[in-house]
Amino acid sequence: MADIDDLVEAVVDVEDVIEEVGDPEELVGDLIEDPFVIVFGLVAGFAGLLTMLLFAVTVGAILLSVGPLWILVSLTVFMFLVLLLAFGAFLYVRTSLSDSVQQKFDEALARADTNSNSTGSMTEQEAIDELKRLYAEGDLRDHELDQALDDVLTSDDPQRVLERYRDTDSAEYEYS
Known part of the structure; x- marks a missing residue:
C-alpha cells in the first residue's frame, strides 16, 4: 500500500x-x-x-x-x-476497496437516511453496507456500482432494490 x-x-x-x-x-x-x-x-x-x-x-x-x-x-x-x-x-x-470506491460508499452513507420506512425493513445505510459487501465479493461490477447506490438512495424500499441486484447476474437494471 x-x-x-x-x-x-x-x-x-x-x-x-x-x-x-x-x-x-x-x-x-x-x-x-x-x-x-x-x-x-x-x-x-x-x-x-x-x-x-x-x-x-x-x-x-x-x-x-x-x-x-x-x-x-x-x-x-x-x-x-x-x-x-x-x-x-x-x-x-481492512477492506480491500480502492480509495475512490470507498469514497463513493462514504458519500452515499453521508446522504443515506438512517430511519427505516414503513414499506421496507431495511434502512438505506444497511442497503449500502450490503452493496459494499457485494462489491467486495465481486458480485457487483464497477459500472453497476454508481447506479446501485443511486437506486438505493432514491428508492422508497432499499431492500427491494438490493434484492434486484442480488438476484440478477450483471444484467442491466431499469427502475420506474
Missing part, C-alpha cells in the same frame, strides 16, 4: 475505531462484524498513544539526565515496533 491517501485513510479508520470505545454498543457490533479490523485498530491506536507518551518521557529524561535511560529507550522502541506491527496488520485486514 504505497498510496499516501490510503495510508491517511487507514489512520483515520484507526481513529474511528478508537472513537468507538466511547460507544460500547457500536464497538461490540463492529467487533462481531469484523473482529480483526477492530482489534488491530485498537492495538494500533493504543500503541501509538503509548509510543508518543514514552517518547515524550524519554526526551524529558534525556534532557534532565535522570535514571536509567536504556529502560525508557527500549520501551519506546518496543512500543514503536508494536505500533508498526499493529498498523500493518490493520492495513492487511
Whole structure:
C-alpha cells in the first residue's frame, strides 16, 4: 500500500475505531462484524498513544539526565515496533476497496437516511453496507456500482432494490 491517501485513510479508520470505545454498543457490533479490523485498530491506536507518551518521557529524561535511560529507550522502541506491527496488520485486514470506491460508499452513507420506512425493513445505510459487501465479493461490477447506490438512495424500499441486484447476474437494471 504505497498510496499516501490510503495510508491517511487507514489512520483515520484507526481513529474511528478508537472513537468507538466511547460507544460500547457500536464497538461490540463492529467487533462481531469484523473482529480483526477492530482489534488491530485498537492495538494500533493504543500503541501509538503509548509510543508518543514514552517518547515524550524519554526526551524529558534525556534532557534532565535522570535514571536509567536504556529502560525508557527500549520501551519506546518496543512500543514503536508494536505500533508498526499493529498498523500493518490493520492495513492487511481492512477492506480491500480502492480509495475512490470507498469514497463513493462514504458519500452515499453521508446522504443515506438512517430511519427505516414503513414499506421496507431495511434502512438505506444497511442497503449500502450490503452493496459494499457485494462489491467486495465481486458480485457487483464497477459500472453497476454508481447506479446501485443511486437506486438505493432514491428508492422508497432499499431492500427491494438490493434484492434486484442480488438476484440478477450483471444484467442491466431499469427502475420506474
